[in-house]
Amino acid sequence: MKTYLLVCIFFFSAFFATAQRTEFFPLDIMVSAKMETNIFEVPFSEKTPFYTVCLNLENSDLELADFLIRFSKDGQQWDDWKPFQKDIHGDENKKISNLLYADADQKYYQIQNLKKNDLYIRLDLFNPAISNVSLSNNTIQREDCKHPPFKNRKDWCTTCTPGGSVITTVTHLVVHHSAGVNESSDWDAVVRGIWNYHVNSRGWDDIGYNWLVAPNGTLYEGRHDNIQGAHYCGKNGHTMGTCMMGNYMEIPAKDTAMATLIKLLAWKADVNNIDPLGSSNHPATGGNLKNIIGHRDGCSTSCPGDKFYPVLHSFVKPAVDDLISNKCKDDGTDPDPDPDPDPDPEDDFYQGPFKMQPTLVKREIKFYSGRKIIHPISVHIVNMVGQVVLTKTFTGKYDYFEGKVNVKYLPAGIYYVRLVYGRNEKEFKFAKI
Numbered sequence: 001m002k003t004y005l006l007v008c009i010f011f012f013s014a015f016f017a018t019a020q021r022t023e024f025f026p027l028d029i030m031v032s033a034k035m036e037t038n039i040f041e042v043p044f045s046e047k048t049p050f051y052t053v054c055l056n057l058e059n060s061d062l063e064l065a066d067f068l069i070r071f072s073k074d075g076q077q078w079d080d081w082k083p084f085q086k087d088i089h090g091d092e093n094k095k096i097s098n099l100l101y102a103d104a105d106q107k108y109y110q111i112q113n114l115k116k117n118d119l120y121i122r123l124d125l126f127n128p129a130i131s132n133v134s135l136s137n138n139t140i141q142r143e144d145c146k147h148p149p150f151k152n153r154k155d156w157c158t159t160c161t162p163g164g165s166v167i168t169t170v171t172h173l174v175v176h177h178s179a180g181v182n183e184s185s186d187w188d189a190v191v192r193g194i195w196n197y198h199v200n201s202r203g204w205d206d207i208g209y210n211w212l213v214a215p216n217g218t219l220y221e222g223r224h225d226n227i228q229g230a231h232y233c234g235k236n237g238h239t240m241g242t243c244m245m246g247n248y249m250e251i252p253a254k255d256t257a258m259a260t261l262i263k264l265l266a267w268k269a270d271v272n273n274i275d276p277l278g279s280s281n282h283p284a285t286g287g288n289l290k291n292i293i294g295h296r297d298g299c300s301t302s303c304p305g306d307k308f309y310p311v312l313h314s315f316v317k318p319a320v321d322d323l324i325s326n327k328c329k330d331d332g333t334d335p336d337p338d339p340d341p342d343p344d345p346e347d348d349f350y351q352g353p354f355k356m357q358p359t360l361v362k363r364e365i366k367f368y369s370g371r372k373i374i375h376p377i378s379v380h381i382v383n384m385v386g387q388v389v390l391t392k393t394f395t396g397k398y399d400y401f402e403g404k405v406n407v408k409y410l411p412a413g414i415y416y417v418r419l420v421y422g423r424n425e426k427e428f429k430f431a432k433i
Contacts, residue, residue: 040108069082167228187218208229
């Protein structure tokens with residue numbers, strides 16, 4: 001009896017005129033028990049920045065671990081064997097791999113069949129085409145927080161028909177990573193590849209996420225706002241799914257992407273009156289969840305990555321809360337420092353007396369204290385590699401202290417602030433955009 005498996009290969013090819021020339025080729029070939037015969041040429045005709053591969057073992061008694069793949073430019077010199085791993089965003093019972101990426105000039109691929117018997121393979125070939133370089137400036141204005149500029153559906157794909165029709169009231173914001181490539185010359189093509197993977201390989205009615213953020217900070221519209229997605233292990237009701245494109249298991253997300261994510265979450269939290277630091281009932285789960293969560297907070301997965309997940313809770317959520325508190329003015333204007341006019345003398349330094357605003361910064365950061373200040377205050381700004389890049393000292397005595405530090409000329413990035421007051425220190429963190 002023949003055993004069938006599905007290997008899905010999506011190709012990214014050239015863009016001509018104003019529409020993407022996408023192509024889809026389903027092929028049936030045989031993978032032999034003799035590995036040397038399992039060399040295939042990728043049959044695309046257009047120029048392409050890269051292509052992706054996935055393995056689908058639905059309706060089969062085989063496992064993803066039974067197969068390996070590698071790529072070559074000439075069919076002679078090969079890169080390392082790569083395993084097919086389970087897709088972290090899909091149904092845990094479905095045997096569909098994540099996407100593997102190959103360079104455009106790797107025109108040959110070879111499959112190693114560890115089962116040692118002849119198998120029939122179905123190959124799905126998809127070419128989403130190289131993208132336009134134009135950037136839309138679509139925005140949505142609601143309440144105080146303005147939606148960050150984004151590329152809408154027609155910007156990133158003229159042929160990817162929107163699906164999904166279930167309207168949901170969003171109460172929880174779920175953040176993912178794609179577990180894909182961290183570098184690309186064409187992020188529009190990456191989004192089209194994810195769309196094709198979700199629709200033509202997984203059988204969903206649309207791309208699973210409501211929004212996607214590229215490492216360069218570009219925001220992409222997935223499913224329309226308030227349309228129920230397919231991203232949270234079957235408990236998608238009342239959620240908005242945002243995908244940070246890239247793999248953040250071993251490297252951190254880029255500052256540009258985090259800045260866009262913070263603005264997007266602040267916009268939605270402000271519009272729907274969601275407390276970024278709070279928890280509430282999630283009807284689809286039947287229990288309380290934090291209002292902003294990572295995929296792993298409710299599902300058996302490593303998503304959104306070991307290097308990004310802690311930052312989501314320790315930095316992104318407070319930054320979202322801070323941005324909303326400042327009415328989404330990321331330059332620190334119109335602050336509400338809420339000083340303590342009658343502090344408890346038993347409070348130690350680490351519960352006060354200083355506050356810093358904002359945490360998402362364009363021009364300046366501000367420090368406040370509602371307590372009487374009698375010692376000099378030194379502010380040291382340190383970059384992510386531990387270098388002190390800016391120092392400022394405030395002298396004098398204050399009944400109420402307000403100090404400003406201009407960071408306009410610092411490069412974009414994440415910075416730590418070490419505030420020294422007498423013999424005590426306190427640390428803050430902010431993102432310069």
